[in-house]
Amino acid sequence: MIYLQILVNxxxxxxxxxxxxxxxxxVWGVMNILNILHGTFLMLGGYITFWLFHLYGVDPFLSLPxxxxxxxxxxxxxxxxIINQVIRASFFMTLVLTFGLELIGxxxxxxxxxxxxxxxxxxxxxYSFQVGGVVIPLVRLALFGLGLLLTGGLFWFMAVTRTGRxxxxxxxxxxxxxxxxxxxAKIYATTYGISAGLxxxxxxxxxxxxxxxxxxxxxxxxKSFVICVVGGLGNITGALAGGLVLGLVENFGALYFGPGxxxxxxxxxxxxxxxxxxxxxxxxxxxx
Amino acid sequence: xxxxxxxxxxGVTKRFGGLTAVSQVDFELHRGEIxxxxxxxxxxKTTLLDCLTGVEPANEGTITFAGQSxxxxxxxxxxxxxxxxxxxxVQPFPTLTVRDNVAMGALFxxxxxxxxxxxxxxxxxxxxxxxxxxxxxxxPAAQLTLGERKRLELxxxxxxEPELLLLDEVNAGLNPAEIKTAIDLMRKIRxxxxxxxxxxxxxxxxxxxxxxxxxxxxxxxxxxGSPDDVTNDEGVVRAYLGEKYAKLLALDR
Amino acid sequence: MFPIWTKNQWLALxxxxxxxxxxxxxxxxxxxxxxxDILMYMILAMSWNFIGGLTGYPSFATAAFxxxxxxxxxxxxxxxxxxxxxxxxxGVVGATVALLLGILILRLRGHYFAIAxxxxxxxxxxxxxxxxxxxxxxxxxxxQIEGTVDYFTQYFYYSMLAVAVLTVLTVYWVTRHRxxxxxxxxxxxEDAAGMLGVVATKYKIVAFMLSAIFPAMAGGVYAYRAAFVxxxxxxxxxxxxxxIVMALLGGVGTIVGPLLGAFFLELINDFLxxxxxxxxxAFLGLIMVLVVIFTPRGVMALVQEVRKKGxxxxxxxxxxxxxxxxxx
Numbered sequence: 013m014i015y016l017q018i019l020v021n022x023x024x025x026x027x028x029x030x031x032x033x034x035x036x037x038x039v040w041g042v043m044n045i046l047n048i049l050h051g052t053f054l055m056l057g058g059y060i061t062f063w064l065f066h067l068y069g070v071d072p073f074l075s076l077p078x079x080x081x082x083x084x085x086x087x088x089x090x091x092x093x094i095i096n097q098v099i100r101a102s103f104f105m106t107l108v109l110t111f112g113l114e115l116i117g118x119x120x121x122x123x124x125x126x127x128x129x130x131x132x133x134x135x136x137x138x139y140s141f142q143v144g145g146v147v148i149p150l151v152r153l154a155l156f157g158l159g160l161l162l163t164g165g166l167f168w169f170m171a172v173t174r175t176g177r178x179x180x181x182x183x184x185x186x187x188x189x190x191x192x193x194x195x196x197a198k199i200y201a202t203t204y205g206i207s208a209g210l211x212x213x214x215x216x217x218x219x220x221x222x223x224x225x226x227x228x229x230x231x232x233x234x235k236s237f238v239i240c241v242v243g244g245l246g247n248i249t250g251a252l253a254g255g256l257v258l259g260l261v262e263n264f265g266a267l268y269f270g271p272g273x274x275x276x277x278x279x280x281x282x283x284x285x286x287x288x289x290x291x292x293x294x295x296x297x298x299x300x
Numbered sequence: 301x302x303x304x305x306x307x308x309x310x311g312v313t314k315r316f317g318g319l320t321a322v323s324q325v326d327f328e329l330h331r332g333e334i335x336x337x338x339x340x341x342x343x344x345k346t347t348l349l350d351c352l353t354g355v356e357p358a359n360e361g362t363i364t365f366a367g368q369s370x371x372x373x374x375x376x377x378x379x380x381x382x383x384x385x386x387x388x389x390v391q392p393f394p395t396l397t398v399r400d401n402v403a404m405g406a407l408f409x410x411x412x413x414x415x416x417x418x419x420x421x422x423x424x425x426x427x428x429x430x431x432x433x434x435x436x437x438x439x440p441a442a443q444l445t446l447g448e449r450k451r452l453e454l455x456x457x458x459x460x461e462p463e464l465l466l467l468d469e470v471n472a473g474l475n476p477a478e479i480k481t482a483i484d485l486m487r488k489i490r491x492x493x494x495x496x497x498x499x500x501x502x503x504x505x506x507x508x509x510x511x512x513x514x515x516x517x518x519x520x521x522x523x524x525g526s527p528d529d530v531t532n533d534e535g536v537v538r539a540y541l542g543e544k545y546a547k548l549l550a551l552d553r
Numbered sequence: 554m555f556p557i558w559t560k561n562q563w564l565a566l567x568x569x570x571x572x573x574x575x576x577x578x579x580x581x582x583x584x585x586x587x588x589x590d591i592l593m594y595m596i597l598a599m600s601w602n603f604i605g606g607l608t609g610y611p612s613f614a615t616a617a618f619x620x621x622x623x624x625x626x627x628x629x630x631x632x633x634x635x636x637x638x639x640x641x642x643x644g645v646v647g648a649t650v651a652l653l654l655g656i657l658i659l660r661l662r663g664h665y666f667a668i669a670x671x672x673x674x675x676x677x678x679x680x681x682x683x684x685x686x687x688x689x690x691x692x693x694x695x696x697q698i699e700g701t702v703d704y705f706t707q708y709f710y711y712s713m714l715a716v717a718v719l720t721v722l723t724v725y726w727v728t729r730h731r732x733x734x735x736x737x738x739x740x741x742x743e744d745a746a747g748m749l750g751v752v753a754t755k756y757k758i759v760a761f762m763l764s765a766i767f768p769a770m771a772g773g774v775y776a777y778r779a780a781f782v783x784x785x786x787x788x789x790x791x792x793x794x795x796x797i798v799m800a801l802l803g804g805v806g807t808i809v810g811p812l813l814g815a816f817f818l819e820l821i822n823d824f825l826x827x828x829x830x831x832x833x834x835a836f837l838g839l840i841m842v843l844v845v846i847f848t849p850r851g852v853m854a855l856v857q858e859v860r861k862k863g864x865x866x867x868x869x870x871x872x873x874x875x876x877x878x879x880x881x
Contacts, residue, residue, distance in 0.1 A: 040664065044664075046664045046667060046668070094842070094846070096880065096881045097846055097876055097879070097880055098845055098846060098849070098879045098880075099879065099880070099881055100878075100879040100880065100881070101845070101849060101878075101879035103663055103664060104611045104667075105845050105849055105879070106845075107611070107664075107667060108797065108798070108801060108841050108844075108845050109841065109842055109845040109846070111794060111838075111841060112837070112838040112839065112840070112841025112842040112845070113838060113842060114838065115794075115834045115835060115837055115838030115841070116835045116838035116839060116842075117838075118834075119831075119832060119834050119835035119838070120835065123831065123832070196881050197881040200881065230790075234671075234672070234675060237668045237671070237672065238672075241665070241668060270683075272679075272682065272683040273679065273680075273683050275675070275676075275679045276676050276679035276680050276683065279672040279673070279675055279676030279679065280676060282668070282669070282672040283657060283658065283669060283672060283673060283676070286657075286658060286661055286665055286668075286669050287657050287658070290660050290661050290662075290665060353748065355744075355748075374747070375744075375747045375748050376747045376748075376749075376750045376751060376752050376753070379748060379749060379750040380750055385748060387745075387748075391742050391744065391745035391748075392742075392745075393737070393738055393741030393742055393745065393746075394741060394742075395741060396737065396741060400734070403734070404734060404738050404746070404749050404751070405749050405750075407731050407734055407735075408731070408734075408735065408738075408746075408749050408750035408751045409749045409750035410750075415730075415731055417729065417730065417731065417734065420734075456749065460749060460750065
């Protein structure tokens with residue numbers, strides 16, 4: 013029974029993890045940037061949700077779009093104003109750049125909000141129901157559902173909308189896309205904004221079910237690493253598979269090795285997968 | 301009497317998934333000769349070189365060089381056996397000077413590797429003089445023109461002191477004057493005692509230069525022989541120009 | 554490729570070392586401690602340069618090796634080993650882990666390599682936080698050094714200096730020999746390097762081990778000096794970041810760049826620590842952003858270019874040109 017329960021917990025967690033990583037994967041895939049700021053957007057999105065709830069009592073699931081939109085614009089302008097300046101430099105330079113921005117962001121967050129862990133305590137936080145002896149917490153189920161919705165939404169967007177197609181075109185052949193009248197500066201900014209917005213929304217999810225702090229930023233960045241490496245870049249099944257694997261590893265790892273080692277196990281899986289398949293478990297499939 | 305066989309391939313086959321890029325190709329190369337390797341685009345010429353040099357290991361067949369098998373060797377091992385290669389798309393070390401580019405070949409590729417950096421640079425200067433790039437020795441490789449880069453590529457390969465040199469379209473993209481320089485260079489290299497296997501698109505080069513020619517088409521060897529024999533071969537004409545022209549040519553005769 | 558050292562440069566090197574040897578005689582203990590920190594970061598930056606600068610594999614594992622050295626020294630000394638045995642053994646442990654880790658991950662390129670080194674470093678920290686032998690998250694104490702404050706300040710200073718000199722001499726040796734040329738060939742074009750006979754796997758592993766051994770020894774000195782190690786301190790990813798930023802600031806892949814970068818950034822750090830303690834990492838982040846945008850090839854290259862183009866008046870133009878180079 014306990015195994016079934018843990019399995020269910022892992023699956024529920026995996027849906028949310030997919031949403032956490034999918035934006036990170038988007039920026040990596042389209043712009044070849046290892047975006048260290050991803051965790052920062054997530055953390056900021058979480059704080060928006062937290063403060064709106066704490067100060068005005070806004071339900072986290074209602075403020076989620078707000079977190080997403082705010083982070084979209086922040087991301088859009090960071091890309092337009094800063095990252096676009098060096099986008100054609102080596103990936104190492106953009107990595108150092110986003111790392112620098114991350115240090116600034118986290119320091120500011122620590123200064124304003126301290127390092128305390130905060131969480132949104134809604135009235136329904138403790139609700140749960142049972143299916144065949146397995147306990148399903150309501151919030152976790154909502155996080156799972158919304159996580160899938162966000163992940164799926166991105167792929168719908170990429171496949172169907174004009175902007176989504178332009179992003180894919182830029183990724184496949186920049187020069188050809190420019191000849192077709194696509195402005196890469198704007199497309200990059202939009203892509204980065206979408207990624208940041210997804211991170212903001214995922215941050216809202218995290219704050220609704222877990223505790224957040226400025227230092228959680230790195231934790232979720234690391235989770236994005238693991239999920240992307242396990243799942244491969246830029247495909248929906250990959251993000252879901254990666255999220256699910258990480259959920260399983262963390263939950264079963266906690267069962268067998270104690271909760272302290274669950275992050276270390278995540279890294280172990282990361283190294284193992286990279287050793288077996290140097291370009292991720294499912295390889296690069298692209299947004300097709 | 302023919303010179304000894306330096307390089308010999310039997311039944312060399314390379315598949316990528318469902319595509320057979322090189323299929324059951326037999327060939328031999330005699331010491332001191334220049335062998336031309338021609339064929340339409342996508343015929344498998346470069347893939348065959350990849351098989352020889354260990355870049356893309358062959359799925360089937362045997363390849364022996366000076367009596368020893370090359371099967372299973374990595375590129376860095378093949379070069380130490382005395383086989384050097386240039387690439388169709390030149391691959392210089394962009395930020396290093398031209399001299400250092402060539403010194404790399406002497407430092408690592410040579411069978412009697414020059415472990416001393418200064419000695420390697422002396423060798424590099426010799427090779428640069430040989431290909432006529434002495435005046436560019438101190439420039440970063442990225443600043444060279446395409447023609448110069450091709451000669452740099454030659455100098456790098458020569459610095460490994462090869463017995464056999466594989467040249468993958470050294471003349472592609474060059475103007476007639478540059479091509480003439482390149483042909484003279486290849487002759488000079490052969491006169492130094494190096495055996496050459498040359499992939500070439502420019503027919504005139506092949507006709508002028510090669511002792512023998514092998515023609516690949518769809519990964520298979522469809523003809524071999526002297527340059528004249530091969531250009532008069534109906535199968536070869538068909539492969540290059542299509543059925544219609546082959547018939548016209550046959551009528552002509 | 555690397556400039557052959559002129560007599561003057563050799564003289565400058567030995568003069569520099571002589572000055573560093575003399576420093577404790579001319580400054581107080583605080584000054585000595587500051588110089589010791591500068592030396593430590595020089596070690597980290599020069600070591601990172603082996604793998605990140607010369608070979609072109611951006612590693613985030615500096616902190617991992619630093620922590621490994623610190624813990625090895627701590628544990629061995631608690632079992633009675635003298636410092637001068639424990640600290641070099643820390644270097645050996647660092648290099649051994651680099652060897653094993655290198656076999657595992659040096660096949661990876663680009664992002665995947667960066668992520669793997671980061672994961673390995675963070676994984677080691679998590680491990681140290683949970684194992685008994687490392688005292689878990691509480692950390693472990695080391696035997697206190699005996700003697701006066703003057704004595705042990707100088708003792709630690711000279712230990713660090715010894716490691717730093719060892720690092721510089723290794724840098725010199727590597728850049729004068731085949732090894733350095735092989736590493737740079739890998740950075741410039743790994744496939745082409747292989748075609749010329751460079752055994753890339755072997756060379757990369759050697760570079761990775763070189764990037765590990767000296768930080769591990771520096772970690773040993775750091776641990777003995779603090780008389781206490783804890784995971785969150787000695788496995789701090791900021792050690793990796795600072796090493797990288799220092800190398801970038803001075804000039805990645807050059808010989809003196811990391812030395813100068815470490816010197817200047819540590820001076821800036823020292824100033825920030827004393828005036829804006831709280832915002833220290835934010836300033837570090839700001840420096841990273843500015844360096845990447847305005848002087849991606851490092852301050853040394855900038856100075857050279859300013860000289861060539863006729864003095865400080867050209868500076869603005871050069872900085873502006875740098876910002877245009879990698880735009881969309």
